[in-house]
Amino acid sequence: MSQDKAFTMEVRDDGVAVITIDVPGESMNTLKDSFADEVGSLMNRLESDDSVKGVVFISGKPGSFIAGADINMIDGCENAVDAESLARKGQAMFDRIEQLNVPVVAAINGACLGGGLELAMACHVRVCTDNSKTALGLPEVKLGLLPGSGGTQRLPELVGVQQGLTMILTGKELRAKQALKAGLVTEMVPQSILLDVAVEHALKRKPKSTKPPLKGMSKVLEATRFGRDIIFKKAGEQAQKKAQGNYPAIDKIIQTVREGVERGREAGLDKEARSFGELAMTPESYQLRQIFFATTEMKKETGADGVKPDSVKRVGVLGGGLMGGGIAYVTAAKAGIPARIKDISEDGIRHALHYSYERLDKKVKRRHMRRAELEKTMLMLSGSLDYSGFERTDVVIEAVFEDLNLKQKMVADVEEHADESTIFATNTSSLPITQIAATAKRPEQVIGLHYFSPVDKMPLAEIITHPETSDKTIATTVSLAKKQGKTPIVVKDGAGFYVNRILAPYMNEAARLLLAGEPIEHLDKTLVKFGFPVGPITLLDEVGIDVAAKVAPVLVKELGDRFEAPDAFEKLINDDRKGKKNQKGFYQYGKGVKGKPVDTSVYSLLDIDPERNKSAEEIIDICLLPMLNEAAYCLQEEIIRSPRDGDIGAIFGIGFPPFLGGPFRYMDSQGLETIVNKLEKLSTERGERYTPAPLLKQMVENGWSFYQ
Ligand SMILES: C[C@H](O)CC(=O)SCCNC(=O)CCNC(=O)[C@H](O)C(C)(C)COP(=O)(O)OP(=O)(O)OC[C@H]1O[C@@H](n2cnc3c(N)ncnc32)[C@H](O)[C@@H]1OP(=O)(O)O
CATH class of the missing domain: 3.90.226.10 (2-enoyl-CoA Hydratase; Chain A, domain 1)
Structure with missing residues (x-):
């Protein structure tokens, strides 16, 4: 032998x-x-x-x-x-x-x-x-x-x-x-x-x-x-x-x-x-294989070279809403770590516990789990209206309202009630981590941990560092996110972080096309055919029109005019159109609605006479190129650490077509010169917001590509 x-x-x-x-x-x-x-x-x-x-x-x-x-x-x-x-x-x-x-x-x-x-x-x-x-x-x-x-x-x-x-x-x-x-x-x-x-x-x-x-x-x-x-x-x-x-x-x-x-x-x-x-x-198989290699490589990384994560034995979750409930669930059910949920109301805690119970019960009914296991997992979840039990938490993840003062108060509360070494991770989707950490006594222990909704299904987590976040905090948070079943990418603080930042211009352009008369189904079907799991208008309904309206000015303020959203949000909000959550948006919802019909009343509300004018190819270029361009800006500004992280973030965070390899691999496959030329043409036709990122131009001049 x-x-x-x-x-x-x-x-x-x-x-x-x-x-x-x-x-x-x-x-x-x-x-x-x-x-x-x-x-x-x-x-x-x-x-x-x-x-x-x-x-x-x-x-x-x-x-x-x-x-x-x-x-x-x-x-x-x-x-x-x-x-x-x-x-x-x-x-x-x-x-x-x-x-x-x-x-x-x-x-x-x-x-x-x-x-x-x-x-x-x-x-x-x-x-x-x-x-x-x-x-x-x-x-x-x-x-x-x-x-x-x-x-x-x-x-x-x-x-x-x-x-x-x-x-x-x-x-x-x-x-x-x-x-x-x-x-x-x-x-x-x-x-x-x-x-x-x-x-x-x-x-x-x-x-x-x-x-x-x-x-x-x-x-x-x-x-x-x-x-x-x-x-x-x-x-x-x-x-x-x-x-x-x-x-x-x-x-x-x-x-x-x-x-x-x-x-x-x-x-x-x-x-x-x-x-x-x-x-x-086939190029499709090539790109899909590269995703396998990238994710396997990422499984081994700690997020901070040479730094070992601390072990996390107990997690605190602030807020029992949809995100908090989801975070508590993945902590107990996937990571096997007890989670203590704090909310201001009994209802919030009940909601969070029920969220986990429902998911586990489904598994039991499908015979993927034994009832004893459900009970064991539920025992790992507990709730409280105050900070009792938080003194033993290693990481506290906040998922409260998007309000800076409130989040800063959460930091102070956790610093007062939890251990000196407890990490404060914020699940904000729009507020700068630097500002949330600004009043912290221990800013090195403050970090962003951005999950995507629904938390138990979406595979990505953005881990956002601010200048003072310590390597230990990064490594421990990365390790926790992995245990929760996530593929984490570490990104630098900045409005929209990475995923929402590249998504915003894409959604804005789809909205502009709609306002110019392109029918809703035409836009959505074109981008689904291109490879996205849902079209941009459906996505607006899913994310919430009110949420998109709130994020838009933040991005403009921090990043400039190219993030300017088309002027339609106000009319939609005044008409109480929030999207799927209140069953009123671009599509029809509710009992008795079969298929996914467009709510055509939105056309008259926005003074649109829908008619197909643009070809699928034009729509794809108009919506996709600003997303690609923004991804290049993020790399240039070191918001993301590598094209690989940018590709995985886009695929796992927004469903960028995996068979195209992600924004950076896609740009490589098209040729950066082609991308820059298209952006320049669109910049003349549609506005300066399409001006190519300096990095792209520099790469073309030098004949470089993102990958070898
Ligand atoms: C002719 C045939 O029909 C063609 C084929 O069989 S194609 C291959 C089909 N198989 C697959 O796609 C499975 C791929 N592997 C996986 O999904 C996952 O690795 C797994 C679910 C098996 C295990 O996941 P996990 O426990 O997280 O371990 P993971 O870190 O991914 O893998 C452990 C190691 O095995 C390696 N590995 C796993 N499957 C591999 C494969 N099929 N080829 C090459 N390496 C593989 C990983 O690269 C990793 O290597 P490392 O130790 O050097 O980092």
Whole structure:
């Protein structure tokens, strides 16, 4: 047995060959091209050794099985032929495993994803642990790919076409219980007996291939060609509704699964390998892979080089509203840290506690959580009308009204009632942290921690430093945000910070186009088709027209005239149009409203005669370019630390189309000269606010790009 091998085999006295997968020097197993030879020689031995009665594949890593093929390896492919050949090598390797005469069992604990699940599906039996980290899925679509080593064929064979297709199209993972129900695993066991149970299966007779455990309508549909046509059509429509034609993997997945279902596994595998090769070379897959690399890199960063975060054992939350409730929830449910909520009313506290209860209860009902776990999490949440219990908090996060005096008073109160070392993190979305810290006794412990609504769903947190924030405070806050399940970016203090600052000019231009007569649906649909999750006018309704109206003057005051909002807010507010929250905005809301009809009365209110004048391309340029330009200003002013942070912030904070890589990668892909030229043209046509940021011009002059 050699230490430098990823696959090592030991044949036990009972005749079961246990193959342990433990990629040397890596924290998680990933599959590499070079393992084909290693597995090949193990297969040679197994194929010729009659004394071996069964085989078990198990991971040597404590918390995971295999996280898929090595994405670096895929990224390193120079052309489609290289990538196709990787897929074919994997297919051949897994075929050989499947064809062994003895039973082969995958013993799965932790992540079993992509190529990892493809290997497990080539085994005859899969046993998994009931560990909460156990997850089985084919997430390749999130990388703009399809499963390349048999996954498009074996998953539908095991769980049925409908469920298999959905899993491959969405990348959705199944937890242990769900995998058992779907027929993806044969047995679910506690981790302590995983190997023993796997060995038992390996000593049984090789199981005959089974049919997916289908019931009801699924069974009827999958039985006939007509029924399967319906499944493929529906799956395609649903997936494209989200993808808007921007993700080439979607069509390829449907065609490939269909090929196998209709023409057999061999034809399916051939199409799978070819499609994998082609998709690996698409710009969409390239950008999505870069997001994976960026987020993995960010997981390791502390936010302050060389500084270790302090441990956070208790958190205080000021304000039990929507944001406070969400913050308390992610603190207890995700980070596992007790949170003490202070509000001025019992109602506020009740609201916050209820917010968590509702979310946890949903998980229990969906069987994602046991009731005992819900109760344990709820015990971590407590409320108070005064500061009792705050003396032991390590971090206090305030989520009270956007009022500077009030926030400064919160700082003083926390300094009085909490420990000397307690960090004060403010969830302000518009007030400068420097001003909130201005009256603090310990300004080095004041920091911004800006969450996005809804807190439990939105993955980004902006961590805002002011000149006196200490490195320890930064590192501790970054670490807390990560535990709460967030991807944090550290940004410098300044109006709008990063995310709202780049969003504002985009929204302003959409509003200007609307006032000039472009129909609301035309604007929204154009930008959704471009790749945003919702259009800018829908977003205004979601954020709240009153909130946008409040933020606008702050940005103008701090950053200048290019942030001037079009003159329509007053009329909208006077008409009590706040957006979704009071069910009165640009769209119609309320009971009985089907679909998402525009509230056309808004046109007469704003004296608009709606008519399409601008093409989709013009609308995109008009709205998007000021966002890109502002991102460049933020980099120039060091509001963000790097283009990478700017890209991740835009993708995770406002849903900038991920397949375009974020504002900076998008500018690189278009060419900075093109961006500057377009901005200059728009500046002549529409106003000086489009003047290119000096950084962009400087970069063009020097022939630079944001990334190498
Ligand atoms: C042919 C096939 O069909 C094609 C494929 O299989 S494509 C790959 C499909 N698999 C995936 O997309 C899964 C990618 N990985 C993940 O989502 C997450 O890493 C995970 C959920 C498995 C674990 O998350 P988490 O516990 O937070 O650990 P995380 O920090 O992300 O990863 C641990 C290490 O494993 C590495 N890693 C995980 N999966 C990897 C992969 N598929 N390729 C390369 N590296 C990977 C990470 O880079 C990180 O490396 P580091 O220790 O040097 O920083």
